[in-house]
Amino acid sequence: MLAHWLIDVDDFASPDSLSLFQKELPLEWIQQALDDTNKASLRRRKLPAELVVWLVVGIGLYRDRPITDVLDKLDLKLSNSLGESIAPSAIPQARKRLTAKPLEALFSLTAQHWTQTEDSDDTWFGLRLFSVDGTQFRTHDTPALAEHFQYVKHGKTRHTEYPVVRLCALCSLRSRLIHNVAFGPSYNGEESYAKQLISSATANSLTIFDRCYLGAELMINWQNQH
Incomplete structure (x- = not known):
């Protein structure tokens, strides 16, 4: 049964726009997950930790799309504050630096909020x-x-x-x-x-x-x- 539910999620979790999903996942939650796991960016990187978290979430929702398409869906640009482009090859290193801990913390945080809202x-x-x-x-x-x-x-x-x-x-x-x-x-x-x-x-x-x-x-x- 769980497998069927997850298939349903996969069928409906790839909308043309992620604006609604982004409203349900506030940046404050991502920042809290990064702070709780000591993974917040202490210095300004080309790929700050909060952007990498959003990328990992987007890649999970659009597993069959190239990273450039995921960026378009998230309305994100691989460029720094000076407008210089960042190569997509920088993403794997950023994901490795992030580790899985912030994503685990974010999962727990969203589960707590969403289940309390829907099932209390x-x-x-x-x-x-x-x-x-x-x-x-x-x-x-x-x-x-x-x-x-x-x-x-x-x-x-x-x-x-x-x-x-x-x-x-x-x-x-x-x-x-x-x-x-x-x-x-x-x-x-x-x-x-x-x-x-x-x-x-x-x-x-x-x-x-x-x-x-x-x-x-x-x-x-x-x-x-x-």
């Missing part, structure tokens, strides 16, 4: 409603990714064509907004990633699982937490 009144007998589900993603078939995420084996000599990331998400039951995710190598099962989400569901809540999560340790610990 979505209750059942006073209980907030959640669901837990998982899915898998293919990665590029590189030695580093294969070593970290590994393949899903179908026998002693057969496995998936690409390395696989296993992901588990805690979602609002009705709106399907994601509160938190846990992911990692494919050799760990979904239940192991669900355990990492125990503290993310609020008190006085009801969480729906499918049968693949039916394990005494997970169920008891989840109930004790909430």
Whole structure:
């Protein structure tokens, strides 16, 4: 089910204009995520950190477009204060310098705001409603990714064509907004990633699982937490 929801997001998350999305993701949130992870630009770079964050978000939404098209969608220009052009080849270095931490912080910040806005009144007998589900993603078939995420084996000599990331998400039951995710190598099962989400569901809540999560340790610990 989660995989189908994510496909729906992919189908509808590439509008002709990102102006509406930009209104829902204020620059103040990006700056807060950078400050919280000590990644704010201390000196004026050709590609400041806040611009790199927007680029990464845009690249995620328009994965099938070249970076120049993404820049047009975001109404951004690769030029410095003097009007000098910046080569697109500078972007990979800027992304590496940024690291994943600000994006993780921004995800948590947006999840907190959006779920509170959309789901605060979505209750059942006073209980907030959640669901837990998982899915898998293919990665590029590189030695580093294969070593970290590994393949899903179908026998002693057969496995998936690409390395696989296993992901588990805690979602609002009705709106399907994601509160938190846990992911990692494919050799760990979904239940192991669900355990990492125990503290993310609020008190006085009801969480729906499918049968693949039916394990005494997970169920008891989840109930004790909430």
